Amino acid sequence: MLKDYLLPASVDEALQNLQAYSGKAAIIAGGTDIMVNMAEGKVSPEALIDISRIGEFKQIEEEGEFIKLGAGVTHTQAARSPLIREKALVLAQACREVGSLQIRNVGTLVGNVVSAQPAADAAVALVALEAIAEIADLQGKREEPVEELYAGIGACKVDCRSQLVTALRFKALSPNQGSAFKRLAKRKALALPMLNVAVVLSLKEGAFEWVRIVMAPVGPGPVRATASENILAGASVSPEIIEKAAAAAREQAAPRDSALRGSAAYRRDVLKVLVRRALQDAVSQAGGSL
Amino acid sequence: MSKLKVAFQLNDKDVALSVDPNDTLLDVLRGQLNLTGTKKGCGKGECGACTVILDGEAVNACLIPIMKVMGRSVQTIEGIGDEKNLHPLQEAFIDKGAIQCGYCTPGMIMSSKALLDKTKSPTQSEIREAIAGNICRCTGYVKIEEAVQAAAEKMRDS
Incomplete structure (x- = not known):
């Protein structure tokens, strides 16, 4: 049962609050996950430390070649941000797919990452963008790729008893680069993804300079379609090579049969289509022709 | 049960209450303030029956701990019209x-x-x-x- 509810105004204050409760307090940002977990008795902290009043956490900013998102940035904010729509479209598209508008209005991208669900839409896009998480504790700051924060289904390596993710950072895409997000779900809102795919790529002189393809839920966290990425890197842009890469993703993925998300056989077949469509969209955004 | 103080704007009026921090905004609206126009459906953010407007944005009141509205502005169905002046x-x-x-x-x-x-x-x-x-x-x-x-x-x- 909660005995207290704290509203720190700075990162330092939040970290001190965490230390004072030595593991018995939990961080709350939007609250869309922890409120459900508390109601179901999965967690029962003595206090909630609400980080939504920390001013710098609400910012989306361009810092040199990077885009930086504070830990309080909501899915609605990211989906509507002109900066993200222009220079990281995959993330705006993914954020728009999460939950419902009510959920997106409060739920944060950092929350989507630290809740560590295998197919969290925003987190899948962030992995494709090679986003870095900035993590603070009372000893200082460190950085870790979002991709490496997964420690199993629903488990994140950030120690929520003493650490706080303060921001996410990734490189803004340039005009020769493109990105796209594709999703399969039972309905268009409030539905778990049966599959999602995020693609970020760079073109140079009619060829793929590099490609990052992330697919989920086909493992405990977002999975890089490395076989497909390798097929495309350095190859000339063509419908045939995209088809070949999409087929390789189908071979690499090992989704499980799931009552919630559909059979493995069905999802592998659809995965190939989603990878192909995401690649096509990203190529055309990057100025390539097919 | 330890009670905490919360103050916020509700339908354009200031309110100050003593609340149980375990309560949600929905619990307080319905149970403490008797504003039962806001409905409780699923209680976990999946049905939208409890939607209210918080600082201009639609939110599920069942997922908002009451202390989160400290200093903020909440609008409920009771605040937008009445039987004589419907919205x-x-x-x-x-x-x-x-x-x-x-x-x-x-x-x-x-x-x-x-x-x-x-x-x-x-x-x-x-x-x-x-x-x-x-x-x-x-x-x-x-x-x-x-x-x-x-x-x-x-x-x-x-």
């Missing part, structure tokens, strides 16, 4: 037959109001996005969509 959305829902059992209606109207407060001439897809988090099990969504469109027209004309 254009309330009138339009009646005129278009967009209500059957009525349980989802307050949430539908608050989601629609959050949209119309920002978007005077919403497209069909904007309306659908705004109410996609509100589940109706009897009227169906077509009449609700028509009602939101009709209310938008009325609000533009007035």
Whole structure:
């Protein structure tokens, strides 16, 4: 049962609050996950430390070649941000797919990452963008790729008893680069993804300079379609090579049969289509022709 | 049970309360303030029956711990009109037959109001996005969509 509810105004204050409760307090940002977990008795902290009043956490900013998102940035904010729509479209598209508008209005991208669900839409896009998480504790700051924060289904390596993710950072895409997000779900809102795919790529002189393809839920966290990425890197842009890469993703993925998300056989077949469509969209955004 | 103090704006009036920090905004609205227009459906953010407007945005009151509204502004169905002065959305829902059992209606109207407060001439897809988090099990969504469109027209004309 909660005995207290704290509203720190700075990162330092939040970290001190965490230390004072030595593991018995939990961080709350939007609250869309922890409120459900508390109601179901999965967690029962003595206090909630609400980080939504920390001013710098609400910012989306361009810092040199990077885009930086504070830990309080909501899915609605990211989906509507002109900066993200222009220079990281995959993330705006993914954020728009999460939950419902009510959920997106409060739920944060950092929350989507630290809740560590295998197919969290925003987190899948962030992995494709090679986003870095900035993590603070009372000893200082460190950085870790979002991709490496997964420690199993629903488990994140950030120690929520003493650490706080303060921001996410990734490189803004340039005009020769493109990105796209594709999703399969039972309905268009409030539905778990049966599959999602995020693609970020760079073109140079009619060829793929590099490609990052992330697919989920086909493992405990977002999975890089490395076989497909390798097929495309350095190859000339063509419908045939995209088809070949999409087929390789189908071979690499090992989704499980799931009552919630559909059979493995069905999802592998659809995965190939989603990878192909995401690649096509990203190529055309990057100025390539097919 | 330890009680905490919370102060916020509710339907344009200041309120200060002593609350149990375990309560949600929905618990306090219905249980402590007797504002039962906001409905409790699923209690976990999946049905939208408890939608209220928090600082201009539609949110599920069942997922908002009461202390989170400290210093903020909350609007509920009771704050947008009454029996003598219905809000254009309330009138339009009646005129278009967009209500059957009525349980989802307050949430539908608050989601629609959050949209119309920002978007005077919403497209069909904007309306659908705004109410996609509100589940109706009897009227169906077509009449609700028509009602939101009709209310938008009325609000533009007035």
